[in-house]
Amino acid sequence: MKLTHWLAGMACTVAFAGAVQADPLKNAVADEHRTEAYAERDQYRHPAETLAFFQVQPDMTVVEIWPGGGWYTEILSPLLKAEGTLYAAHFPKETEVGYFKRSRENFEKWLKEEKDIYGGIKLTEFAPGSDSEIAPEGSADAVLTFRNVHNWMRGEKEQAAFETFYKALKPGGVLGVVEHRAKPGTSREDMMKSGYMTQAYVIELAKNAGFELEEASEINANPKDTADHPKGVWTLPPSLALGEEDREKYKAIGESDRMTLRFRKPKS
Template identity: 55%
Template structure:
């Protein structure tokens, strides 16, 4: 039996069936697509408090790095109050499609239910912006997809990985598998996440909200993704990542209230990784 397996493996190698994954070039947006991103970021439908966070979240450069264009089908994961939805919905409204995979409306977590309701109210309140947004659910039911299999060009998640790890590594793995299933071959996953220092334990990640790049890559690659590129666009070298209330010590949460408020405002929002993965052809 062992001899037969070795012969089969050798034949596969000789025929080219077993090969290392070739590097994938990062996507490029042309001048027209870049202008569309710029217009969406500067759109009048955005809330002023959200616009004020652009300095930390760098939406135009982040979306350009992810290769998001107006013609794509994009899934935004757990959009919360819709910070990025305010940009993506008008960007994709005419020629593309935005799918918002939000919290489960029947979740046992009251915050999840409330956030979903508020998001739906926001969508209904501005139909000229959000009328074409498709609302779906991301939960931990393996039978519930976030979109039709193989239908999306991009899946984007912003500052969510620590939540899935808090639910359990198996739940986090399932979420990445759902992303993989929803994407077309060649489709890409963009991840922005609070970045922990190398060597941070899983327990520390869950407690602090900061996750190591190694852990994110482990989850993505286990689901079948291949890393394409890493960007420094959302890094914040002022953030030590060592705070009394974890990432929630910093703005916009400022969990300590007025205690050392000026200090944490001066640091700004968290140090973040920005990673791009591809579902291989």
């Protein structure tokens, strides 16, 4: 082999290896420890594209709000493990809400059982309107919330939630929001009932807390979703709240139409 050919081949190999190493986000999405059932939902949730849009980097301090069963945690943890920090701000430990209690306990059990993989996660709690600390004030590069904002409306705590996020972020930090999207003009009552929120209202909440809307994305849009189902957003996968009734119809729609918004805390 001629030296020039060998050098060209080596350059391609190095370039390829560099490309693999330079894409830690896709590596995290492809992590071998991800739950198979979770990974099957990537087609609806687009985690690599979503986290890239939120500008999440491996050396950041990130707060995940209400991680539930750890769907995004399984991606964020390997992404941030070596250079960054991940706070999982889960449901309050002393909650009286049965679902919250079970979810928190299961999450803690999972962290303990998988401590070799997820042992670096810092578990905190989030109760909107309380003095719970999701991360030290001004310490986070990004706060991320996925399909949660509608839950805070029932107690009229949605504005307090955004104020907590603002407090935790560094100046210049990012707030990433994914939420079920209602049709413009949907009433507050219908938003609470359906689980869908208008994009304008979510933007208003963030701006009231001091954030600036930097960009909106259609990464998680679903034009098949009419957002007017009998059991609200829970009619669709993964909940399928109607059981066998029109099951195939709702499975064909897929998961909800979602807004994806990136806000910025001003630097000064």
